[in-house]
Amino acid sequence: MTISEKVAYLKGLAEGLNIDTEQSKEGKLISLMTDILQDVALELEDLQTEQAELGEEIDAVSDDLSDVESILYEDDEDDDFDEDEEDCYASVCPSCGDEIYFDDSVLESGEVVCPGCGTKLNFDLSSLEESETDKNE
Secondary structure, X not given: OOHHHHHHHHXXXXXXXXXXXXXXXXXXXXXXXXXXXXXXXXXXXXXXXXXXXXXXXXXXXXXHHHHHHHHHHXXXXXXXXXXXXXXXXXXXXXXXXXXXXXEHHHHXXXXXXXXXXXXXXXXXXXXXXXXXXXXXX
């Protein structure tokens, strides 16, 4: 039994009491209370209907988003590794703790500026160059 049906039943019971709703204070009160309950029940039913419709619309949007994601990420999965791409390196700024990403060109310059706090980080690659020279000999 829905809330509206319960309110209608309650209203029928109140009318069955044959209380004078025009003259009696109790009758006016009961009549007003049943009218308010009926209004609340109708509003509640409207809200439930709207909620169900919104749920269906959210499901449709979610499905559409899934389709878009599959199209977007499908291209990424199919791409072959490009050997011409530069390597990407990461370092943590000792001042602010942010992770900084940079490529070979920045690494070769020997320094990078942290975008978070502006601290200049220097890289000494001489030991790496010496070990590579030793390996090649």
